[in-house]
Every structure is written in C-alpha cells, then in structure tokens.
Amino acid sequence: MATSNLEVQSLPVADSTVSPKKVVNDFAINVATVNGSGSQSANSILLRSIFNMGVPVSGKNLFPSNIAGLPTWYLIRASKDGWVARKSENDLLIAMNPETVHEDIRKLAPGRAVIFDEIFNLTERRDDVVYYPVPFDSLVAATGAEMKVRKLIKNMVYVGVAAQLLSIDLKGIESIVRKQFAKKVAVADLNWKAVQLGYDYAANSLTKQDGLVVEPMSATQGKIIIDGNAAAAMGAMFAGVTVVAWYPITPSTSIVEDLIKYMKTYRVEKDGKASFAIVQAEDELAAIGMVLGAGWAGARSMTATSGPGISLMAEFAGLGYFAEIPGVIFDVQRTGPSTGLPTRTAQGDVAFIAGLSHGDTKHVLLFPGTVRECFEFATQAFDLAETLQTPVFVLSDLDLGMNNWMSEPFDYPEKPIARGKILNAQQLEEAGGFARYKDVDGDAITYRTLPGTPHPKAAYFTRGSGKNVDAKYTERPEDYEYNMRRLARKFETAKTYVPKPVLEASGNHKIGIIAFGSSNVAVLESRDQLERESKIQTDYLRVRAYPFTQEVEDFVSSHEIIYVVEQNRDGQLLNLMKVDLDPAQATKLHSIVYFGGLPLDARTVTEAIASHQGANK
C-alpha cells in the first residue's frame, strides 16, 4: 500500500444525498482534459489496469483537430457483459478541463460521480451527483516534479484517485507504470509516486459515496489491446507489402507510422538493406500514382488515407480499375465533405469509393468490423488485389483505427501469398505469347506479365485509353464494350473471393439488422437491449465486403424488415443495396443513421428500432 507524508487538507465532500448502490464492472469513465496536456499515458494506464483485472474494456479518444488547448475526452468503458461500444451516458467523470466541466457534469448519469480539481469554480451543482474535489496542484507539488513536467504528472494523480475510488488493484497499476516507462527508471518513479499520492489522498480524504467498483474477473485472459491502425499495419507487413506511398492525414497517419516501425524492426535484412520502400509522397495523387506504378511493376503496394485523400485519388482509381492494376488503399474514414470534422469518425465514403472515378467503375471494398479484421483484411486485401488485378479499398474508420480495442490475439497468416495470374518467360515461350486482356479462363481475370520478364513477347502496353485484347490502342466500339463487359464480369467473380458476411442470428426472426465496420459493437449491444427491454428479437448480418455476396441477398429476402445501420447521413450502404439487390426487396430496407462524429452507441440504435417497431404495430 502506498504511503505518503503529505498533509492533506481535509476538504468538504459533496452532497451525500445519494445512497450508493453497488455497480460492479459496468460503467463508463469520462476523462475530460485539454489536448496537449499529455493525458494519453495516464488514460491508457487506467484502461490497462481494468483490463488486467480481467474486466472487458474499451478506450475511445474524442479529440479536436488541434495541437494544444482544446477540449478532449477519453472514454473508458468497463463492461462485465463485454459491451465495448461508446456508452451515451458517463458514470465517472474525471474533470480536468474547467472550460467543459459544467457541460461534462450534465452528461453524468444520476447517482454517479465527478472527480474534479478543487480550484474549479463550479457555479452550478447537481444534487444527484457525487463530487470528489482533489487538490491536484498541491499533490503534484508533493511529488517534487520539475515545473515543466507537472502538467503531465497531474494526470497520474487522477489515475491514483480513480484507482482508489474504483478499488482498482494498485500493484497492477505499478507494474503497468513501470512497463510504460521501462526505459527511464526516474520517470517511472516520479509517475508512480504521483499515482500513490492520488491514491492516498482519496483513501484519506474522500468518502466513497458512489457505487462504482471494479472487481476481478477473468474475461480478458489471453486477450490483447490494440488499435485498428496498428493491426492494419501489422497485417500489411505480414502480407508482404513492399512499396508504400503515403501522405499524412488524420486518422490514417498511424497506419504508416506504425508500419515504418514494424518494417524497420522486422524487414531489414542482415546486410542492413530494406526489403521495402516507404515514400512520403508530395500529395495523395502522387501516393496513389506510386501505388499503381509499383503494382504494375509487380510490387505489393499500398497507401493509407482518409476522405480528402480519397477525393484526390479518384482519377487514378479509375485508371487502376480500367488498366487492371493491383494496389491496396486503406481509407480510415472521418466525417466529410471537404475538411469535415477531421478528428471525428464516420462511414461516409462508402458510396463514393464504390464507384470512385468517372465512367463506369466498380471497386472492391472490404469493411473490417474488428481490430482482428483490420489485421486479417489488410493481409487479404493484397491477395485480392493481385488475384483480381484491381485496386482494393479497405474501409476502416477513426473509431476502429485510432481507438483501443480488446481482441483475441490474431492468427499468423497460414495461406501462402496469392500473386494471381502472372506469366513468366517459360510460360510465355510455351504459349507463344499472350493476350493481356483476353479472358482465357472464363472468370474475366486475364493474364499479365511483369516488367523485366526476359522474353521478347512479355511486354505489353498499359494505358487508360481504349484497347483490344492484345493491349493495342483502338477506338472500336466492339473492343471497348467487350472490355467493359469483361470488367463487369470480373466484379461478379470478385464475389467468390471477398470475405462473406457474418451472421449473428438466434433463429429465423422477422426483423433483420444489417451493419458494417465499427457499428458492429453498438449493434450487438443494441440487440441485447431490444430483447431485454422491448422483447424485440432480431437477426443481424454484418456485411464485410462489396460486391455483396449471395448471403446478403438471402438475408434480405428471408426477413420482413431490414434495418440498415450506418454512420453517415444518407444511408449509403442501403442505397448500394437498393441498386445491387433485387428491386422487389428494396421496400424492406429501413435506414438507421448516426452521423454526429462520435463512435456509434447502442442506445441510438435501440431507440430508433424500438420506435419504428412501435410505430409499426
């Protein structure tokens, strides 16, 4: 147990009108700070400490597009039932930002609590909330920290206070602190001291009046915590990516930054040479141009971007589709249009990317819904791109990409790398040449050669203009139509390769829900709420790719009503379904959208479905 010599002034505690009812492992902590205050370490220590006690958690950072000074919130949800979506109400507020403290307190659920800096001038008080004032400045001073690091150390004090109030294992926190600052013992000592001071202050001077408590479970054993971008970066490395071109843009940046770290550690050969090239391009146009140039020349190439970058890539995306060049594009979606809210999450690029380019274009899209799928689909995307000879887009989003998620550990990719139909010199010799755009196998996927293939008949001319099966320039209508029809058939072939949807169904209910990507966790929880609260039973199909496979069609036709849940204004996935599926089924589809920029919460979905069902009765 931590001890301290600090004389803490006894402060008045908040109203004791609320009788505490024990709430075990089922609450949301909201840490309200300003960005640039360095609270990230503290928040992840808090998150990890609950995780290490075996309690399912998630951590979501709601941050502004700004370097320092604007409000930031970090939401930690602990849920014995394993619900990890954003919870719309908070249970414990750690109020470190005087600018937002009143608004933050208003969002607390009744009977819950706020830890706040005692110097805050609280002009209004709720009588159904517990107030825990903390003398942060004097506690920080007591650590002996230098002025310049006091701002950071302050965060560790709230970790200690919260740990004491929530009965979080203090020894566990120490080991996390020691691990986090493993390289600098003095820093670890200082941080640990701050945690202890906060803990002791709470123990000695605060009276627990809320019921929130963490009790050990064993629901996280063997699990990992990771964000989707790191998972995608890992997936790309294990996919054997060789050329990466990128332009920094929130919220995709960390995919490539993490990838650089991994590649420098694991893909530099014994002689010090790199089995990869990573180029920070001058813009997204150049990034996708490099990806296609590299893909054409046979590299496994990728870029990572977000909406504004996707907008710039439209022309090249069309070239990639029409000239049939592999490449992987990660789109970590944020709100739009234009700059939108750069640091807020959305699923608003689906419709745009599905047909990205002028002319008739259809792209293959993958929708990872978990961090595990961020890893798996990253690996799969390269196989798909080379197999189908087309750009493949992996649509993640800020919530999935930048927030911390619990997951089962990933699996090492067992399938060998699939490079698709590539002819070598010997095959060319045996065949006496090849026709680049001729559908030999009936699957609309043609054969290609790579630059450098040492055979006089290996070369072909790649262009974004009209061509015949021999890759010769032509403007003949018949040749153009043949090629475009073949590309449409190739999109049909893609259905046999893309990941199938995941069916979550307890039986053949009349009501179906379709969702994709990061909406998954909210939908899973919402189904439970609907059943418990309103006796509404649902089946749920999580779509994981475009083109839609037969399973999507079957799911729609076997239900009376389908709620399509997505995080955009216009119901983009629903609209794609209307176009691509049997028109007779279209009237079954009902749109449920959320587009406020925060991660989707279950309550929003539950209320929308319950109210529609109520209206339907």
Place this chain on the structure above:
Amino acid sequence: MATSPVVPTPKINVIGLEILDYRGGKSTLCAGCGHNAISERILEAYYEMGVQPETVMKMSGIGCSSKSPAYFMSRSFSFNSVHGRMPSVATGAILANKTMRSIGISGDGDTASIGVGQFVHLLRRNLPIIYIIEDNGVYGLTKGQFSATADIGSKLKTGVVNDMPPIDVCALAIQLGATFVGRSFSGDKKQLSAMLKAAIAHKGTVLLDIISPCVTFNDHEGSTKSYKYMKEHDELVNETGFIAQFENIDVDYDHDTTVDVELHDGSHLRLRKLHDDYTPTSKTGAVNMLMEAHEKGEVLTGVFYINTEELDFASRLNLVDEPLATLPEDRVRPSREVFAELMRAHA
C-alpha cells in the same frame, strides 16, 4: 581501363540484336512532328548502347508526346498513365524494380502545367529516370492552346499573343536536384543522339528538354518553337561527344576546351565548350548561363549541368539488390516468432 572493343556489325548491336528489335508501332502523330524524330533517336540510342529492350520501362502521361512510347521499342514495358502524373507512376515502378531502366516521355503541358507538382518532386528525389519533355509550346490534342513553356510574345496561328513568361524547365531541374540537365532540338540528330546515349549511361534524373516543333499548331511565323526559329536561334553551349564504355575511350581531346565526365557505367561524356560561360558541373554557373540567354533571346542547347556524385532515389532508400516486386515469400513475410513477439507486446 580499355577492354578489347566490340565492333558491332552494321546490323547487330553489342548484345546481338537488330535495330528491328527496337522498333515500335506505327506513329499516328502528324507527318513531320518533331516527336517522331525523337522516337527514332531514342530507339537508336538504346540499340547503339546495347540495352536489352525487356529491361526498359517506358512511362508517360497524356498528350501527343505521351502517346509516342507506343512508337518505339515495343519489346519494352510501357505505361501510358494520366495527365501530368507520370512521375509518381514511374516512382512506384522504379521502387518495385530498381533493376529496370526507365524513360519517361512527357510534353510541355503534361510537365510544366498540370504535372508541375509531381515533376518538381521527381527532380528533388533524383529519381533514376530519363525524363524527356517533347517541348512544342502548345497543347496539340486539344488543338493549339499555349502551354507554360511558350515564350512571352510568341504568337498562335489565330494571332493570339502569349503574354505570360515561360517556365524554364531546365533551370527548374538544375535548381531542384536533377543530376543531368540539357536541352536539344528534335532536328539536331547528332547532338540529340549523343545526349540520349549519355543519358542512358547516367544514374539519376536526366532531364532533357527537347524542342520539338508542332507542325500543325506551332510552326508558323511568330512562333518561337518552330523549325525555322530553332534553326535561326539555336545556340549550342557545347559540342556533345559520347564514348560508350565498350568503345575505345583513348581518343585524345583538348583538355582546355573540353570537359570530360565519366558516367556511371564507365562511358564518357566529352563536352567541348562553345560558350564562354560554360561550366557544366556548377549549378549556379549553369543557371546563370540560362538566365542570361533568356535576356539575349537565345535558345541554348547542349548539356547544361551534370553531377555524377549525387545518390539517386533508389540508392538512397538502401533497398535490397533484387527487385522488390519479385522477392520470395520468406523475405517479405516475417516469421511466426516475430508474429508471436508482436502479439505478446499487445497482451
């Protein structure tokens, strides 16, 4: 240094291929277009240098010039990409397979207007590519609008006079990091051939601005990119001599008047000075000379700047020796042990 010189028979080059092996498709450009002459010089240069056609990547953007890779070296791999974006496509392709030789064919619109953003970054990276601007001062495929290299005061057929100053792509290239910069004229066979062969021997960005008159839209009186204007104003800064590494380099030269540069493959570039200010190894000297020529209304041609010391982009990235494109799985997919280590780090 000198090995026994291989004497090519008239019909076969040093690797035993005929000129026919370097031919392309039939040109669909206008008869008399400067671009056709350039295509001829290019294929001759690769033939004479004994480059295996299958080891060459021909990259281009959009425009008359960018179509021309279809008209030379059909056995080479070609990518006609999108308008102004050839540099990025070439960058990706070169990183994927640095063992290939690359030539990019662009025009003045493709390079100096829509593509200037990617162009400057290609220069800055010293990407190993021969970047040719087939420069005629006008947009041909859209029927004769001025481009950004059109000289101030030059006149369109319709009588419209250009009132904007030109971008000097050579000065830009020297300033931004290209390591071999010159200008030539599609009608000067001797100079162009020597420069192209030297370009093939160089490793790094070669920028050749080749004045290539557009016979349909910009070859009239009042144009500064016409055959007639070039014949009257072409001012050679040097006489460009080239000796391939497989030829006898012992030929003597006047050390006072001639700059000898040994290129990456052992070939030699011999630049006999014809201009007082000529200092092809100095950036500032080269840029000064170009700026002064502008003031005098001269069109300088020749090799303006050469630097064989600077690392090219692919070398700077310290890539493995083999093409990244075809590395086997065991060199690009880390082991199970690495995977387990990463999983543990997140537990």
